[in-house]
Amino acid sequence: MGEELEELYRTTYTTVVRFLYRKVWDADRAHDLAQEVFMRAMHHRPEKPRAWLFAVAANLARDEARAAVRRKRHLTLLKDDPIVQPSIPLPADESMEVDERRAKVDEALATLTKRDREVLLLWDAGLNYPEIAGQSGLALGAVGTTLARARRRLIEAHDRMEQERRAAHS
């Protein structure tokens, strides 16, 4: 079991971190949570380890999001400011162009429905179709359709914004 777990760690760690990053939007935190997931796997020795890893990772990310909302609410109450939904933080040392490119992707993603965005990000994190179905609650047969629509809409939204930006510059 130890060797199997090590092999699973080697092949899945990156995917778990990407999966978690899409949920907590913090690379360091995603690493911490991923390591927590694998340490729990060492203790529990699950029968279906890959599915178990993503289920636990999703739970940890959910707890993390709740804690973040609580912290935010607490700070908001202290500062007497309105509650602001958590947004994707951008590293300060990145160039303005990179920031702009990231922002455009964020905006394009924001045009998708919640379900389409979730499925697309799960796929991008490295999950396969059954895992995406398990995480999103979709039927397995609906994952391909949803993913096709989400990809098309993301590219369309991004291209549209790009055209609008060029038109504004010209």
Next chain:
Amino acid sequence: MRHIPEDELHAYLDQALSRSQCVEIERHLSRCPRCQLERDTIAALRDRTTELLARIGPPPIIAPPFGQLQERAASRRLEARHRWLVRSGWAASVAVALFSGWAVNGARHEPAPVLPGDVRTIPAAPAPVAVSHPSPIAPAPAAAPRNSVAIARPRSLTRATAPAPEAPSFEFARTVETDPETTFEAAQSASVTFGSAQLEDPEFVIQPVGADPGLRGLWRTFIPENGNAPATGEIPLVPGLAVVQMRVQPGSTGNDVTAVDQLMDSGELVRTIAGPATQVAHLVEADLADTGNSAESSRRLTVTVRQGDRMVAVSGPSQAMGSLLARVNSRRRY
């Protein structure tokens, strides 16, 4: 010819189809230019999506060595074990402290040895006469064990004065809720300290009473501190319980009948009637006739103890009566 649906081409490129489905799709693609074009379009879309999402993806991910993770897991297990040990230690300490307190408290309630000269046995004393009122709930005295009585004793008893030689007094210690059946059996089998004398193998009479047993006749309420107490020596009551009312039916010298109502901590009434045996027995009989066999009457009991021409009747909740009798036996003069 059926062309390949868009979602199937996405699944094909995502390697989400079975081997047989892949073979079928590849066979079709080899002879369908339109589906080939569609496949290439979707592949480009897929690549662009990947490229766009990579912009908001995490920085390059480098997995820490697996051994490092194992060390962290082992360290965490040790910490958890240490925490468990600390908590167990605390829990054990609390348990020991509680047990010690309980044990010490129990030891303080162990029966004290009977002091020589404290009581005297009067084998020739007038036999206690029972007021015979057979009760369905009264345990048969003959069936009760006659030895090995363990009676709890409170640490501090109410101050008791020496009984007047010509007027034997009755005194009960504080009533404490204990196991009613055991104590009751024990109390029945014990000898009873009765005034200045100790009665061996007394006979108790137990009968149900009402919740508020009535006292027939004319009674006068008195307050001992006001100096209007009857001249019967000490007033029999249960020390330690709050006195609600003290009443007296005056009689000839030393023949007053006293009735003391007291409240237990549970809020239930305990009534002690003392006086000439005939009058007390009459009051108890009248009360029994008044109450009958109601449900309430089975919850309360009256216990009468007689010595010579004097009698004490104590009425109270049946579950406390056993411990009350035990206190009778544990009476000790200081």
